[in-house]
Amino acid sequence: MGSTPTLDVEAVRAFVMVADYQSFTRAAEALGTTQGAVSVKLRRLEDRLGHRLIERTPRSVRLSAQGAAFLDGAREFIAAHERALAGLQTPPRHFALGIAAHVAGPEVPTLLARLHAHDPALTIEVQLDNSRNLLDLFDRGELDAAIVQREDDRRDGEKLANERFGWFATPGFEHRCGEPLRLAALAPACRVRDVATRALDEAGVQWTEVFLGGGSSAVLAAVSAGLAVAALSYRVAPPGTVDIGERYGLPSLPPSEVVLHSSLTDKRSREALRALAAAFREHRPPARP
Secondary structure (H helix, E strand, O other): OOOOOOOOOHHHHHHHHHHHOOHHHHHHHOOOOOOHHOOOOOOHHHHHHHHHHEOOOOOEEEEOOOHHHHHHHHHHHHHHHHHHHOOOOOOEEEEEEEEEEOOOOOOOOHHHHHHHHHHHOOOEEEEEEEEHHHHHHHHOOOOOEEEEEEOOOOOOEEEEEEEEEEEEEEEOOOOOOOEEEEEEEEEEOOHHHHHHHHHHHHHOOOEEEEEEEEOOOHHHHHHHHOOOEEEEOOOOOOOOOOOOOOOOOOOOOOOOEEEEEOOOOOOOHHHHHHHHHHHHHHHHOOOOO
């Protein structure tokens, strides 16, 4: 009878990361290592198990049948390892994360799940607000990290992505010539609102706020209901809405950068941040044309 292979936790972690991100490059980024090192760990794991786990072509990375069968057990193996280590740590570790309302798209649950999978012992506290408020909280030390839109007056932070904006409404939305544009916007102190209203003013377009939401979900609901138009990122615009800017001659909106600010310095927290950044870059849905 053959002996049962002994699993190396770092090799199994590399496999799980490649499976999650479907990319050796993103997996290496999340692990803080090189693509070559990830490939070596995966190859050693496959040799030890006697099965090919990942099928890799120049265009794609996907699980083999054996890899798909192994994935759930691999996740449990990593989680058990992290729980064992967590038992030696006191006090419990917390991670206070702020995400800007205009950045928080449908990928956020996936992002948080990836962060938890990376470190199950980490207690994650998430706060949604506008970028300026979150930056104030971060600067006061009340947040460990913040994912926000870059503010014009500061250049610090790690760039995660570019954001493209448009004027979104339902296909049946009507704006009559000579009437103020019905605008749904977040509360004052929101950068997107400021940029959008300034662009309208400079273009000589009259506008009125008919729906002032306390959060992005309320604004998205108002737009989806056909009540108003809103300046939104292509990534977070509700399904079924369209960019009506060209139809009504509305001014173009400048792009913005999404950045990650962090004050965490310990090794495990920095590893969690790398996983967070990789998850954000990899799992964001593509912007609509």
